[in-house]
Amino acid sequence: MQVNYNEISKTYDQVRAENRDVIDLFIDEVRISDQSKVLDFGCGTGNYANTLQKRTKAQVYGVEPSDGMREKAAAKNPYLTVVKGNHEHIPFADNTFDFVYMTDVIHHVPDLGMMFREIGRVLKNGGLLCIVTESHEQIDNRFYVKYFPTTATVDKGRYPDIDEIIGKAQEQSFQHVKNVIIGEGMEIPVTIDFVELVRNKGYSMFHLIPEDEYQAGLKQLEDDVCTGRLKKSRHSGETLIWLRLL
Ligand SMILES: C[S@@+](CC[C@H](N)C(=O)[O-])C[C@H]1O[C@@H](n2cnc3c(N)ncnc32)[C@H](O)[C@@H]1O
Numbered sequence: 001m002q003v004n005y006n007e008i009s010k011t012y013d014q015v016r017a018e019n020r021d022v023i024d025l026f027i028d029e030v031r032i033s034d035q036s037k038v039l040d041f042g043c044g045t046g047n048y049a050n051t052l053q054k055r056t057k058a059q060v061y062g063v064e065p066s067d068g069m070r071e072k073a074a075a076k077n078p079y080l081t082v083v084k085g086n087h088e089h090i091p092f093a094d095n096t097f098d099f100v101y102m103t104d105v106i107h108h109v110p111d112l113g114m115m116f117r118e119i120g121r122v123l124k125n126g127g128l129l130c131i132v133t134e135s136h137e138q139i140d141n142r143f144y145v146k147y148f149p150t151t152a153t154v155d156k157g158r159y160p161d162i163d164e165i166i167g168k169a170q171e172q173s174f175q176h177v178k179n180v181i182i183g184e185g186m187e188i189p190v191t192i193d194f195v196e197l198v199r200n201k202g203y204s205m206f207h208l209i210p211e212d213e214y215q216a217g218l219k220q221l222e223d224d225v226c227t228g229r230l231k232k233s234r235h236s237g238e239t240l241i242w243l244r245l246l
Contacts (some may be wrong), residue, residue: 003108003204009045009068015202018047021182022103022132023055025240030099030128032056039063039097041090041119042105046073049080061097063090087115092122099123103132107159108204116172123245129174131241136161138184141236144198147217150209162239169243177242184237190230195222 032038034057040049043062053060054077063085064070074082085091087109100123109115119129136156139145145152160168166176198218201207206214224230 003207005044005066006068008201008204009066009072011200011202012045012069013047013072015197015200016045016047018051018103019183019238020051022238022240023048023051025180025182026052026099026101026130027056029130029242032058032099034058036098037061037096039090039092039100039122041100041102042086042108043073043082044069044104046076046080046082048101048103049073049082050077053077053079061092087111087118090118090122094121095124096122097124097127099128099130101130101132106131106133106165107155112160112165112168113171116169116174120172120174120245125245127245128177129169129243129245131165131243133162133165133239133241134159134236135239138236138239141234143190143233143236144217144221147221148206148209148213150213151203151205154208155205162241165241166243169241173246174243175246177244180240180242181237182240183235186235186237188233188235190225190233192225195225 036058038052038058038060040060040062043049043064046062049060049062052058060080062073062080062082064073064082065084065086070082070084073080083091100119123129136159139152139155139159162179170176198206198221
């Protein structure tokens with residue numbers, strides 16, 4: 001089964017939210033003011049764009065291919081401008097944005113060269129791009145891989161690893177600034193909310209593994225959480241790749 005974000009949009013916000021630490025890092029790293037133009041590439045239901053706009057009063061735009069996801073984003077905040085687009089076409093003029101970011105999107109993009117070319121076109125020279133993703137090592141270290149082993153295989157197949165992303169960006173005139181790793185090793189409570197996220201297939205990888213593995217893993221996870229055998233775990237972390245357009 002393929003990932004259908006129009007379908008996922010119906011429940012996405014029940015199970016997914018923005019990571020406020022990531023937004024803090026954007027604000028720390030980039031001088032964002034009410035004059036700044038910021039693009040959220042693959043904005044989904046606008047969770048990051050909404051919070052960033054409210055905190056900074058910047059002009060925040062979202063590009064998103066799925067109609068369902070876009071509708072949710074636009075309904076969230078009247079100050080957001082959310083338009084249809086993808087890695088092949090971002091419907092804005094050259095040199096429009098001061099800052100572009102993307103959270104949990106890069107594994108859906110089939111052609112990184114084309115994406116970096118298109119983002120490089122709409123980003124101002126000297127502007128920053130931040131890609132929030134997971135390395136292959138971080139994918140292997142997700143605590144729930146023991147319940148759903150194929151998720152690691154599937155995700156390492158579709159997530160480009162960090163060096164590959166940097167290499168493709170450099171081919172399109174981006175300079176690598178730094179990688180920032182967040183959350184790694186952080187203790188996280190595992191509650192019924194996480195079980196609910198899995199029940200709703202709130203991560204797209206659950207649509208891509210065999211159904212029998214998904215059902216067996218879910219049952220084991222439900223048992224472990226409900227009996228108190230699994231109360232907490234360690235976060236495998238995320239990687240923020242910072243790039244500057246030369
Ligand atoms: C896991 S969601 C993340 C949404 C949002 N960035 C967030 O963090 O909440 C992935 C998003 O990427 C979008 N997407 C898929 N293919 C894309 C492409 N080629 N270009 C841009 N966005 C894409 C999907 O429609 C979906 O909304």
